[in-house]
Amino acid sequence: xxISKKEEFTSRQNKLADIAKALGHPARVAILEFLATSxxxxxxxxxxxxxxxxxxxxxxxxxxxxxxxxxxxIEGTKVCYCINHRAWNDAKEMMSEFLxxxxxxx
Amino acid sequence: xxISKKEEFTSRQNKLADIAKALGHPARVAILEFLATSxxxxxxxxxxxxxxxxxxxxxxxxxxxxxxxxxxxIEGTKVCYCINHRAWNDAKEMMSEFLxxxxxxx
DNA sequence: ACTGTCTATCGTTATATTACGATTAAAGAA
DNA sequence: TTCTTTAATCGTAATATAACGATAGACAGT
Numbered sequence: 001x002x003i004s005k006k007e008e009f010t011s012r013q014n015k016l017a018d019i020a021k022a023l024g025h026p027a028r029v030a031i032l033e034f035l036a037t038s039x040x041x042x043x044x045x046x047x048x049x050x051x052x053x054x055x056x057x058x059x060x061x062x063x064x065x066x067x068x069x070x071x072x073x074i075e076g077t078k079v080c081y082c083i084n085h086r087a088w089n090d091a092k093e094m095m096s097e098f099l100x101x102x103x104x105x106x
Numbered sequence: 107x108x109i110s111k112k113e114e115f116t117s118r119q120n121k122l123a124d125i126a127k128a129l130g131h132p133a134r135v136a137i138l139e140f141l142a143t144s145x146x147x148x149x150x151x152x153x154x155x156x157x158x159x160x161x162x163x164x165x166x167x168x169x170x171x172x173x174x175x176x177x178x179x180i181e182g183t184k185v186c187y188c189i190n191h192r193a194w195n196d197a198k199e200m201m202s203e204f205l206x207x208x209x210x211x212x
Numbered sequence: 213a214c215t216g217t218c219t220a221t222c223g224t225t226a227t228a229t230t231a232c233g234a235t236t237a238a239a240g241a242a
Numbered sequence: 243t244t245c246t247t248t249a250a251t252c253g254t255a256a257t258a259t260a261a262c263g264a265t266a267g268a269c270a271g272t
Binding site for chain 2: 036088
């Protein structure tokens with residue numbers, strides 16, 4: 001990409017874009033929906049649910065963890081992934097505010 | 107990316123992810139904010155506002171147009187970019203619904 | 213017809229993303 | 243200790259994205 005110009009934008013714009021980017025793949029949308037509706041949050045169950053390999057699912061989980069939307073707690077040999085409610089609510093508020101702020105135009 | 111597995115997800119998950127992806131760059135967030143707050147919607151004014159070249163801004167505008175969030179109307183030699191209110195409201199509703207649907211977890 | 217202005221597109225480069233098989237590391241069970 | 247299960251990481255390949263200069267094409271003015 002040549003050199004990134006992200007520093008040239010506000011930190012709010014960057015944070016918003018970063019959250020949106022994390023939601024910008026159907027697999028990650030599916031993971032979040034699975035976590036919200038299923039009883040189990042174990043990585044293995046997510047892998048079973050998705051049409052992707054274990055390695056790929058692990059990558060998507062890492063991306064969601066990178067932006068803080070989920071946590072991963074080790075339980076024995078398994079890992080339990082959970083929605084980080086604080087971060088999720090922050091993201092929800094930030095996104096909602098943005099979505100409603102874009103109204104009128106020329 | 108090897109081969110994309112996007113067909114394996116629901117069309118709703120894909121659409122949601124596609125919108126999120128379009129919002130997943132600070133330049134595109136900035137463009138939408140500019141359109142919502144400024145009187146002018148001309149491409150040239152957007153280019154002036156952003157710390158990016160004309161070619162790069164044009165690419166970002168094309169991406170926003172691709173998902174339907176903005177329209178581009180030719181007016182003489184200039185092009186007036188506007189928020190597509192119908193599409194924006196659809197996106198807003200879809201995103202809000204998703205954001206609020208993710209609540210409880212394990 | 214010529215000139216300048218505006219914006220899309222082309223060509224290119226650097227980097228990021230998505231995907232997977234194979235391997236590794238950690239924990240529990242035998 | 244040895245074996246199994248689980249999930250992260252490594253290595254790699256294909257594709258996508260972001261950035262820009264240069265060019266082209268459309269329109270308006272002279």
